Amino acid sequence: MRQRWTIPAVVALMAVAVMTWIAQGTGRAAQMPTAGLTIHKSVAPEVIAPGRTVLYTVELSNTTETTQVVSSLVDVMPEDFEYAGLAPGSDWTVEPWDQVGPEIRWAGPITVPISGTMELRYWVYVPDSVPLRAEPYTNTVTATVGAETYQAQAGLHVAVGTASIVKTASPPHVEPGGNVTYTISLSNSGYAPLRLASVTDTLPVSVTFSRMTTDSDVTVAPMGLTGTITWTGPLTIPARAELQIRYVVTMPRVSETLHLENRAWGRLESGETVGPAGAEVNVSTGPTIAFLPLLVRNWAPAAFEITKSADPTEAYAQEGGTPIEYTVTLRNIGTETGVLGDVRDTLPTGFTFVQMLPGSDVTANPDGTTGEIVWTGPFTLTGGSSLTIKYRVQSGDQVGTYVNSATATVKEGYPIEAPAAATIELKEPYLLIEEFENPSPYWEEFLNYWRLNDQQWHYKPGGGDDGSQALGHTFWLGVDEAEDGAHDALIMYKGPGAEQWTDYVFQTRAVLFFGDGTGRGKFGVWFRGTANQENQPPGRYVTGYYLTLQPGPPMVVDLWQMRTDEECGDDCDYNYHFSNPLLLARLRGREDLDPLGLSIDWGRWYWIRVEVQGSRIRCYIDDVLVFDYNDTVGTTFTSGTVGFYTYIAGDARFDHVSVKPLE
Numbered sequence: 001m002r003q004r005w006t007i008p009a010v011v012a013l014m015a016v017a018v019m020t021w022i023a024q025g026t027g028r029a030a031q032m033p034t035a036g037l038t039i040h041k042s043v044a045p046e047v048i049a050p051g052r053t054v055l056y057t058v059e060l061s062n063t064t065e066t067t068q069v070v071s072s073l074v075d076v077m078p079e080d081f082e083y084a085g086l087a088p089g090s091d092w093t094v095e096p097w098d099q100v101g102p103e104i105r106w107a108g109p110i111t112v113p114i115s116g117t118m119e120l121r122y123w124v125y126v127p128d129s130v131p132l133r134a135e136p137y138t139n140t141v142t143a144t145v146g147a148e149t150y151q152a153q154a155g156l157h158v159a160v161g162t163a164s165i166v167k168t169a170s171p172p173h174v175e176p177g178g179n180v181t182y183t184i185s186l187s188n189s190g191y192a193p194l195r196l197a198s199v200t201d202t203l204p205v206s207v208t209f210s211r212m213t214t215d216s217d218v219t220v221a222p223m224g225l226t227g228t229i230t231w232t233g234p235l236t237i238p239a240r241a242e243l244q245i246r247y248v249v250t251m252p253r254v255s256e257t258l259h260l261e262n263r264a265w266g267r268l269e270s271g272e273t274v275g276p277a278g279a280e281v282n283v284s285t286g287p288t289i290a291f292l293p294l295l296v297r298n299w300a301p302a303a304f305e306i307t308k309s310a311d312p313t314e315a316y317a318q319e320g321g322t323p324i325e326y327t328v329t330l331r332n333i334g335t336e337t338g339v340l341g342d343v344r345d346t347l348p349t350g351f352t353f354v355q356m357l358p359g360s361d362v363t364a365n366p367d368g369t370t371g372e373i374v375w376t377g378p379f380t381l382t383g384g385s386s387l388t389i390k391y392r393v394q395s396g397d398q399v400g401t402y403v404n405s406a407t408a409t410v411k412e413g414y415p416i417e418a419p420a421a422a423t424i425e426l427k428e429p430y431l432l433i434e435e436f437e438n439p440s441p442y443w444e445e446f447l448n449y450w451r452l453n454d455q456q457w458h459y460k461p462g463g464g465d466d467g468s469q470a471l472g473h474t475f476w477l478g479v480d481e482a483e484d485g486a487h488d489a490l491i492m493y494k495g496p497g498a499e500q501w502t503d504y505v506f507q508t509r510a511v512l513f514f515g516d517g518t519g520r521g522k523f524g525v526w527f528r529g530t531a532n533q534e535n536q537p538p539g540r541y542v543t544g545y546y547l548t549l550q551p552g553p554p555m556v557v558d559l560w561q562m563r564t565d566e567e568c569g570d571d572c573d574y575n576y577h578f579s580n581p582l583l584l585a586r587l588r589g590r591e592d593l594d595p596l597g598l599s600i601d602w603g604r605w606y607w608i609r610v611e612v613q614g615s616r617i618r619c620y621i622d623d624v625l626v627f628d629y630n631d632t633v634g635t636t637f638t639s640g641t642v643g644f645y646t647y648i649a650g651d652a653r654f655d656h657v658s659v660k661p662l663e
Contacts, residue, residue, distance in 0.1 A: 036064030037112065041141050041152035047192050049160040051128045055087055056154065058120040058141050062112040070110040072144045073120070077101045078137040082125040085349075085400065090121035110143075125401075130158050134191045134239075159191035163237060163272075167201075167264050169279040177253040180281055181213065184245040184264045186274060188237040194268060196235040199245060201264040202228050206252035216246035234269065257284035265414070271407060272417045273303075302338025302383065302413030306330050308345075308406045308420035316661050317426040321350070321394040324424060325357060328389045328406045330416075335383035338413030343375045343389060345406040348424070350396020360390035378411060399426050431501055432493060432642070434657035436469045442495040443471075446531060446542060446643075451486040453478030464655040465509055465605040471644065473652045485648075490542065492531055492643035493659075499530050502639045503662040507609040510644075512551060513651040514602060522647035524548035527610050528640035544640050546581065547610060547619050547627075548647070555600040559585040559619060559627050563635055585627045598624045613662050614638070 038061045043054050056075070062068045077083070083099045086092075098105040112118045130137075136155030143150045166185045174180055184201065188194050201222070203209065209225045212218070222229040237243045252258075259282055265275030307329050315322040328345065332338050345366075347353065353369040356362070366373040379387050395402070405419035434440055436459060445457050455478035463470040476485030506527050515521020529544030543562055550556040560581040598621055600606075609620040615636045619627040631637075642659055646652045 036066070037062055037068045037070075037143065037145055037148075037150055039141070039143055039150045039152040041154040043154040043156045046155075047157040047159060048126060049192075050126055050130045050132070050158055053084055053123050053125045054156060056122055056124055058143075058152065059117055060110070060112045060120075060143060061117045062115060065114055067114055068112040068145055069108065070112065070143045070145055071108040073106040073108070073110060073141065075104045075139060075141040077104060077124065077139045078130075080127055080130050081137070081139070082127065084123035084125045085398075087121040087123050089119070091118045092120045108144075126156075126158055132159050132191055134159065157192065159239070161188045161190035161192045161194035161237065161239065163188055163190075163194050163266070163268065163274040165264065165266060165275040165277040167277040167279040169281045172280065173282045173284070174251055176251060176255070176283055178251050178283075179210065179248050180251060181246060181248050182264075182279060184277070186237050186243045186245075186266055188239060188241055188243075191239050193239050194237040195233065196237065196243075196274075197233045197267050197269045199231045199233075199235065199264065199266045200228060201230075202262050203249060204260040204262050206254075207260065207262075208250045210248040210250050213246040213248060215244075217243050218245045222247075251281070251283045254283065258282070267415045271415050271419070273414050302332050302334040302336045302381070304330055304338060304340065304381075304408065304410060304413060304416050305333055306406060306408060306416050306420040308422045310422040310424055313423060314425045314427060315395065316429045317395075317397050317399045318429050319397050321352075321397055322426070323354070324351070324393050324395050326391055326393065326406075326422060328420065329386055330379075330381070330408055331386040332381040332383055332413070334413065336413070337380060337382045339411040340377050340379040340381065340387070341409035341411045342377050343379070343387075343406065343408045344372055346372045346404050347393060348396070348402035348404045350398060351402070351404070352394045354392045354394050357390040357392055359388065361387050362389045366391075395424065395426060397426075399428055401425050430658055430660050431498075431504060432495065432657065432659040434493075436464075436471050436655060436657075439471070440493070440495065442493055442498070444492055444494045446490040446492060449486075451479050452489060453486065456486060456489060457491050460653060463653050465511070466655075468655065470653040470655040472654075473644070473646045473649050475646065475649055487648050489646045489649070490526060490643055492526065492529060492542075493641050494531075495641075498641035500639050501528075501641060501659070503613045505609065505611050505658075505660045505662050506642045507607065507656075507658050507660075508644070508654050509605055509656040510549075510608050510654050511605045511652070512549070512602060512646075512649055513653075515648045515650050520648045521650065521652075522548045522550045522645075523649055523652040524645045525608055525610060526643040526645050528612055528637040529643060530637075530640050544637055545584075545610075545612075545617065545631075546645050547608065548645060549600050549606070549608070549621070551600050551602045554588060557587045557600065557619075557621070557626055558583060559617070559629060561631070561635070561637075584631065585629050587626060598622065598626070611662060 040059045042057050045054065048054055060070065079102065081101055083101065083104045086095060092110055096104050096106045110118065136157045138153050138155045140151050140153045164187045168183045170181045184199060203226055209222065209229055212221055218231055218235065222231045224230060231245060235243060261278050261280045263276040263278040265273055267273055309327050311325045328343065330340060347370060353366060353373050356365060362375050366375045368374060375389060381387055402424045403421055405421040407416055407419040410416060439459060445454050447454060456475060457473050459469055460472040461469050463472055473489055479485055506525060508525060510523055512521055512523040524547045526544055526546050529542055531542045546560040548558045561584055562581045607622050611618040615631050617629045617631060618625060644654050
């Protein structure tokens with residue numbers, strides 16, 4: 001081996017992950033704790049490139065005759081490392097209560113039995129943003145038992161090797177039958193060692209392998225003496241170093257002058273190809289002849305590239321999972337025919353193969369339905385042709401980012417340089433969850449005329465149906481009694497992207513205890529709404545739908561639409577303070593509602609649920625379908641946020657709010 005650089009970190013790079021335990025007391029120098037607990041930590045693999053996931057294992061061992069109880073376990077991860085979930089085989093199966101780095105925290109009690117062990121195994125994702133470096137990234141886990149703490153560390157090298165190849169011939173001019181020494185130099189400029197599966201050279205016609213040189217790093221003769229010769233691995237190129245393969249070949253005994261060129265390349269164990277690199281030799285008698293470079297047009301050996309895509313790339317995590325369609329395309333970018341051995345996809349945890357899809361060149365199901373699934377070849381691809389595999393999988397039901405990759409083995413042709421990955425984001429299934437215990441800062445009052453005041457919307461500790469805090473509205477708060485308080489009032493959710501929500505289920509718990517003492521008063525919900533609060537009236541307005549409930553007698557349930565001034569014309573010039581909405585549907589009087597088994601009463605809590613899908617609006621009160629309305633006349637609002645509406649509400653309350661996408 002020829003070391004181009006001498007770096008002590010190379011030694012550290014090849015070291016095993018640091019595994020140690022350190023005991024420390026409280027308020028005194030570190031010493032052996034009285035409790036008999038030992039802790040070890042390891043990481044696998046120990047060297048990775050960024051963008052990969054590693055497995056950490058923490059082993060707690062009890063060497064005493066007393067059960068040890070760990071009250072907390074904390075792993076302080078390096079910057080940008082991301083906790084990715086418990087791994088199979090973990091004895092402790094409760095996820096940490098704090099999963100956001102740098103401190104990942106598990107709450108106890110975690111019991112380690114007498115003379116027993118407990119293993120905690122978990123995945124950690126190392127993003128592409130983590131810098132490469134020769135030194136390991138070390139993180140420490142701390143277990144607390146009573147007043148004692150126990151610590152263990154593991155070191156992870158985040159590094160890549162970067163390979164290049166050069167080939168030379170000496171001498172470059174030789175007489176027929178003479179010997180030439182070829183040197184294949186494979187260099188690694190990265191921080192991590194590289195392992196070669198093979199190194200291949202293509203000797204010109206009638207050129208014969210003779211022997212390895214004594215100064216070659218590889219001394220074993222290759223497979224084959226003529227044509228394609230191959231050295232099989234594993235062959236290691238150390239970090240910041242070089243591997244040289246030097247060998248002697250014999251040129252043919254010919255009478256004519258020859259210009260010979262051949263190429264060599266390496267294939268890493270990861271499947272990537274290094275090279276090719278070529279060398280030229282002139283075989284002739286007499287003086288040296290200068291040759292122009294040999295140009296071979298429109299010819300290239302078989303070589304493959306792979307791409308992978310997913311549809312959709314974002315979905316909501318839901319029970320039973322979500323259908324995902326993957327497309328893997330392999331293309332022969334050479335001109336010669338190549339052969340693939342098999343195609344492999346490693347499905348994320350929780351994902352399951354379902355079926356092949358129309359348009360797939362491969363119609364047979366793969367071997368396996370979870371983990372690694374394999375389509376077995378051979379698959380022959382002529383130059384420039386491609387192979388497409390389309391299939392459906394069912395995702396898991398857990399929120400997270402799932403990255404998986406596909407690759408293929410190559411029987412004839414250059415190996416695939418790198419796998420192709422696709423990313424799926426499974427998001428929280430709810431767009432909004434609000435219990436008003438710690439209210440979201442995105443609730444905004446629509447204060448659009450003189451009798452409205454921000455005091456009228458308020459939070460009522462203990463005001464919920466279960467004693468929790470609720471959102472309330474009282475129409476006379478903050479205004480002069482002579483002005484009779486505010487009549488119509490609206491509060492809306494203005495979180496990021498809320499006005500772009502489309503099809504969803506909006507549900508809340510609501511009650512109206514009293515109105516203004518004359519039997520008047522309404523409460524309800526606003527949905528698919530937008531609001532302009534940029535300018536003063538009449539420029540400020542809201543649009544959307546309202547479902548309103550008026551306790552009886554007479555009790556009334558109404559479905560309204562509020563349009564902009566431009567859409568309504570002279571009929572709703574004052575919609576900026578809720579005048580002249582358009583009535584879409586109404587149920588009035590107890591006689592209309594009794595067949596549904598429903599009545600609207602003062603002081604009674606109701607579940608109000610609205611489902612919007614395209615132009616269809618379904619309104620439920622206590623799971624009773626009140627309206628099934630198809631809004632196809634005039635303006636149809638297809639997206640918008642949610643909120644609450646009141647009219648002359650002396651004590652209206654809302655709680656237990658949720659908005660969930662409607663699949």
